[in-house]
Amino acid sequence: EDQVTQSPEALRLQEGESSSLNCSYTVSGLRGLFWYRQDPGKGPEFLFTLYSAGEEKEKERLKATLTKKESFLHITAPKPEDSATYLCAVLSYNTDKLIFGTGTRLQVFP
């Protein structure tokens, strides 16, 4: 059964303190791994798609990487506006639907 586990559940950072969020997955044939940002009371906002191990993508202070078993979302010198829940999801060849992890709630303090 396809499964996604995110860690940590919550992360508190000081502004400027870089860190990484982890997404471990078990899937029968990975079609793609997706990162989303979700603010309270809003729908998820698309960040990145990764398709193969070794792939990396960057956007502003965020960088996503992918291995055969996990993905990392690196946040460099975060700002308070980066505070949100970050969701990871996988798409497998078995199903045509995204399987979401439970997310990491990030809080960045000034």
Place this chain on the structure above:
Amino acid sequence: GAVVSQHPSWVICKSGTSVKIECRSLDFQATTMFWYRQFPKQSLMLMATSNEGSKATYEQGVEKDKFLINHASLTLSTLTVTSAHPEDSSFYICSARTSGWADGEQYFGPGTRLTVT
């Protein structure tokens, strides 16, 4: 990125009544739309998938007679919660994708908060 809208953004209804939520793709034609619900501090749970002009495919455990989904056009899908009860109170989010996009890529609406009293 592609834009998906939902209406209303929040709704309060009385137990036993029905409520309809609209999901629109504003700048693309959505061949597939998805409906999710999300409970506080939990992740998204897929309720159903619909392709334009076809009947929706519901996930296991989702009552198709209670959650009616209609994907009548390439830009509009609706979710009707029939005979709503307090346990149906939740955050409902739609998403959409179209053929020709990168595999699996889909965009989400802003969500609709439903409160049943």
